[in-house]
Amino acid sequence: MNNETYVVTTKIATLGPAGTFSELAARDFSKRFESSDVLFYPTLRRTIDALDQGAEIAVVPIENIVEGIVAPVVDRFVRRPLQIIAEVAIPVRFSVVMNHPEPQRLFAQFVAQGQCSEWLAGHASDVVTTASNTEALALLLASNEPAAALIPEHLLTNENAGSQHYAKVVHDVTDVAHNVTRFVALQAAQPLALPNHATAYKSAVVIVDDADHPGLLLEHLQAFAVHQVNLLSLVSRPTGQKFGQYHFFIEFEGHLQHSQVQAALSAIKLRNRVIELGSYAYSSSNSSCN
Numbered sequence: 001m002n003n004e005t006y007v008v009t010t011k012i013a014t015l016g017p018a019g020t021f022s023e024l025a026a027r028d029f030s031k032r033f034e035s036s037d038v039l040f041y042p043t044l045r046r047t048i049d050a051l052d053q054g055a056e057i058a059v060v061p062i063e064n065i066v067e068g069i070v071a072p073v074v075d076r077f078v079r080r081p082l083q084i085i086a087e088v089a090i091p092v093r094f095s096v097v098m099n100h101p102e103p104q105r106l107f108a109q110f111v112a113q114g115q116c117s118e119w120l121a122g123h124a125s126d127v128v129t130t131a132s133n134t135e136a137l138a139l140l141l142a143s144n145e146p147a148a149a150l151i152p153e154h155l156l157t158n159e160n161a162g163s164q165h166y167a168k169v170v171h172d173v174t175d176v177a178h179n180v181t182r183f184v185a186l187q188a189a190q191p192l193a194l195p196n197h198a199t200a201y202k203s204a205v206v207i208v209d210d211a212d213h214p215g216l217l218l219e220h221l222q223a224f225a226v227h228q229v230n231l232l233s234l235v236s237r238p239t240g241q242k243f244g245q246y247h248f249f250i251e252f253e254g255h256l257q258h259s260q261v262q263a264a265l266s267a268i269k270l271r272n273r274v275i276e277l278g279s280y281a282y283s284s285s286n287s288s289c290n
C-alpha cells in the first residue's frame with residue numbers, strides 16, 4: 001500500500017505586479033491553504049477572469065473606507081457568475097517617492113488617487129493614472145524625467161525600493177489615518193455550503209434592474225425590513241443601457257440559507273432578477289474599524 005500524501009496547491013489570482021495591497025490581502029487569505037501560489041494580473045478585470053484560466057480563487061478590492069466601492073469589481077458581478085467566499089480588511093497607507101526634488105509628473109493608481117486627494121491637490125498637477133500601485137512605482141523607476149510615484153508605504157521597507165533609492169520621500173500622504181480597504185476572495189459560482197452556526201455571516205446579491213417602475217427601490221428595502229434582515233451596504237451601479245436604470249449591489253447580515261433571508265429575496269424575485277453572490281464570515285479586522 002502506498003502511504004504518500006499529496007499536497008494540493010491552490011492558485012490565487014490577484015492584482016500585480018508583486019507589492020500591491022492586493023498581494024497583502026491574497027497572502028493573508030492564502031494562510032487558509034496548506035499550499036498556494038499567488039499569481040499576478042495587470043488589471044482587476046483580468047484578475048477576475050483568471051478564474052476561467054486555471055486560478056481557483058481571485059482576491060480583489062471591493063470597498064475603500066473613504067472612496068467607497070471599487071466599481072470595476074462590482075460591475076463584473078453582473079457580467080459573469082461569481083461567488084464571494086471570504087473578505088479581509090487591509091490597512092492602506094501611501095507615501096510619495098521622487099527621482100528629483102521637483103518632479104513634473106506623478107504616477108498613481110486610480111483608486112489610490114482618491115485616498116490621497118488632499119496631498120495630490122496641493123502638490124501634483126500632472127497625474128498619470130496606472131492600473132496598480134506597483135505599476136506606478138515601475139513607471140517612476142523607468143522614467144528619465146523628473147517624476148514621482150504614489151506607492152504603498154510597505155514598499156519602502158523593501159530592500160530594492162527602500163527610501164535610500166529616491167531623491168525625496170514624503171511619508172504618509174493618505175487623507176485619513178484609519179484608511180482601510182476591504183478585499184473579497186472570489187471563486188466561480190457553485191452550490192453554497194450550509195451555514196455553520198458558530199459563524200456570523202454576511203451575504204451579497206445584485207438586484208438586476210429589468211423591471212423599473214415607481215417605488216421599486218422602496219419595495220426592495222421593504223422586503224428586507226419586513227423580514228428583519230439588516231442591510232450593510234447598498235450601492236447603485238448604472239446598467240449602461242439607459243440613464244436612470246441601475247443595478248443594486250447589496251450586502252446584508254445573515255446567510256443565504258437563513259429563512260428570513262430567503263423570504264426577503266423571494267419577495268424581490270417576484271419582480272426582479274437576483275444574482276446571489278454567496279455568504280461569508282465578517283472580516284475580523286472589519287469589526288475593529290466600525
Ligand SMILES: O=C(O)C(=O)C[C@]1(C(=O)O)C=C[C@@H](O)C=C1
Nearest residue numbers: 020021022061111112132133181
Ligand atoms: O494597487 C494596489 O496596490 C491594489 O492593491 C489596488 C487597490 C484598489 O484598487 O483598491 C487596493 C487598495 C487600495 O485601496 C488602493 C489600491
